[in-house]
Amino acid sequence: MRKCVYCNADLPDNRSMEICDRCGVGVWGHKQWSNIKKTTDEARDNGDLSLFKEQEANMEQPGVKWRDIASKKLA
Numbered sequence: 001m002r003k004c005v006y007c008n009a010d011l012p013d014n015r016s017m018e019i020c021d022r023c024g025v026g027v028w029g030h031k032q033w034s035n036i037k038k039t040t041d042e043a044r045d046n047g048d049l050s051l052f053k054e055q056e057a058n059m060e061q062p063g064v065k066w067r068d069i070a071s072k073k074l075a
Helices: 021-029 029-047 050-058 066-070
Strands: none
Touching: 021 029
């Protein structure tokens, strides 16, 4: 479960931003917060959020260890 960056409230995993509704409305107001959530969710669904893409790419690639690189012979 993810947490709000402002108040540490629990958030659903499908939220595109790590900000709860209470804090979002408190910072931007109800109308603007609704628009921000809508557009970021649409961008995530379209694959347009670069941070989300990078996180997915990093999860798919196994980590490289120094000993793996050091054991290979240099050309």
